[in-house]
Amino acid sequence: MSDVLLALSRLKRPALLLSAARHAATAYDRDRDLARVLGKSVGLAPHGALEYLLGEEAQLNETRRRGDAGYSTPRHIQVLTAILAEARFLKGPRPL
16 A cells, blocks of 8 residues: 555544535546645646645644634645545546
């Protein structure tokens, strides 16, 4: 298992955050959404995008846990959504 997939398997977040991200991931469009989430043009393979997103999500989660006023729930959901969707691309297509 790659380091990224291992990190994903260990990700424990509040159920409401993950539920919102799972719901949003059904409408995820990589061409449209990844550039917006990353804040830059997309040229990353799913593995590279996931590494970046996991780092940002860890920072968001730490901000959430500290109760910092700068925490943004919508941004956290946006990043978690991208993580879930990019993980699907990394794992490949599901068998029919």
